[in-house]
Amino acid sequence: MAWYSKAITEKKQQKNTLWVKCKQCGSHIWQDEWDNNLNVCPNCNFHGSISAHQRAELLFDDGTFYEMFTDISPVDSLNFKDLKGSYKDKIEENKKKTGISESVVSGRGQISGIPAVASIMDFRFLGGSLGSGTGEKILQAANFAYDNHLPYIVFSASGGARMQEGVLSLMQMAKTCAGVARLNKKDIPFISVLTNPTTGGVTASYAMMGDLNIAEPGAVIGFAGRRVIEQTIGEKLPEDFQTAEYLLEHGFIDAIVNRKDLKEYLSKVLSYYNR
Amino acid sequence: MVVNTGVKVLVQKEQTQKKVNGKQVASQRTAWDIVKISRHPERPVLQDYIKHIFSDFMELHGDRYFSDDHAIIGGFATIACQKVMLIGHNKGKSALENVERNFAMAKPEGYRKALRLMKLAQRFNLPVVTFIDTPGAFPGIEAEERGQAESIAKNITEMASLEVPVVSVVIGEGGSGGALGIGVGDRILMLSNAIYSVISPEGCASILWRDASFAPDAAEALNITAHALLNHEVIDEIIQEPGEGAHTDYQKITDEVKNAILKNLRTLVNIPTDVLLEKRFEKYSAIGKFQTS
16 A cells, blocks of 8 residues: 555654655755645655644644544454554554544634634554544534534545454444534535545545545545555556546546645635635 | 365354344354355345345436446335335346446446435435445546545435435445445344455455455454444344355345345334434444543
8 A cells, every 4th residue: 555655654754853855756855944844845845744733733823723532542442453463552552653642633723713623634643544533533523513513624644444443444434424414414614635645435435525625736545545456457557646636637626735825725715604 | 263265165053143131142153254155156146135025126227427337226116015215236146247247346326326316215205225245346447537435425425314214234245435335324234144344354464464365364353244243333233144144045035134124114214304314323423432531
């Protein structure tokens, strides 16, 4: 899986504090410059991963973000073990590594003065996979938006459903979409922002269900993995297959917006919401 | 664990899948044995159930946008005296037919046809019955191009608020999003040798074990059997298969499935729509296990 190898590259990068090597163009960028540019390559505009809390900071007006449902974290209910160890250990590892307790951060705040609710996925936590806790935090935030009649924004960054939770993770697709369905019924705006990568069960549930679907440039967005498709058809896929640009071309995305412009873009969209 | 890839006739003792004090007694078959039964070439498929269970089936075609997907079929149908909208994955009965039906791996047009028929069911005030039997949604270029993810996402979302009762029966393979795309129901029934999984055991093994031959281990770890899923409160009911599997007695299994569907429909059709939708929302809100500290 492409996102998996990328995650490994990213890990290697973290060890080097002086500079970052862009995964797309290979150029070396000073860490300070990389940080100041919001983890976007100044040479080729590659949008690297960014933590959920960094995103919350970028999105919400200073001091207005209030995180919710922080007490929710994964549990190894299937007692899942693979070759490399148990899911239980992986959960603890990821909590320690990221400082967050699930692959999504939910909260509310103001975006250019407009109150809104957001759930932001964090790819560093188990590849942003959709587990029961993730589904719960996304649904709870949707319910909060529903109860308070507030627009809801979800930022996706995920390899898909979390295998270590079996069908329980698959059912989170139905659970989160049930929340989205209620927002639809009440005509509450739901905006989906798809970032690199958004694949599998996350794409096949809430991420594609936005009243507006917005993507960051170059984000890989798809249902089946690249390798699986290549095996099915027996040939190599074109370079741009399953990119944000490809999806825009095929009618599944409203707009591609640079990370630095996202807040302004979303503020503008919300300003059109005449509730 | 025994690693076996071919289909073999099981010589194991008959399963003891009885309810004891409300708890399921563990099956003697391994998860991998059950995977093989669920994929048995002689296992009854949707068209067999249509023949045995429904006295009338008016197939309706097309998604109105692109084409008619033969991997998912649907239409008006009558079971006993109950008129319903029947939708399901349809595997072929021969190699040739399987190719024509793409091994029940639907493309976006299949999911969009299914949604059209569900909306039609709402218009006609008919309960929806779905049969799930797919290795997964089709992973191909044209499927991605036409929005495989969007079509499944849309169905899952729309089914959450569909204003008629929905009963889903997993008769063979419940392959991930491809299964869920027609599987968000008020009642989820599952045959005792059917499977329902977030990823195929082979796919999971090749990612987490780095080797697809560990599929039997993955099958065990993923908790994909009807018994495991009943325990995790993902499904509502198990339909017991005869002896060595559904393929050994078509009459018996189709009777069982018919009775189970009718029993559930009888309850569901009497529930007022607003209560039905509230209960459906609660049902899916409650699925999943996590910690709160």
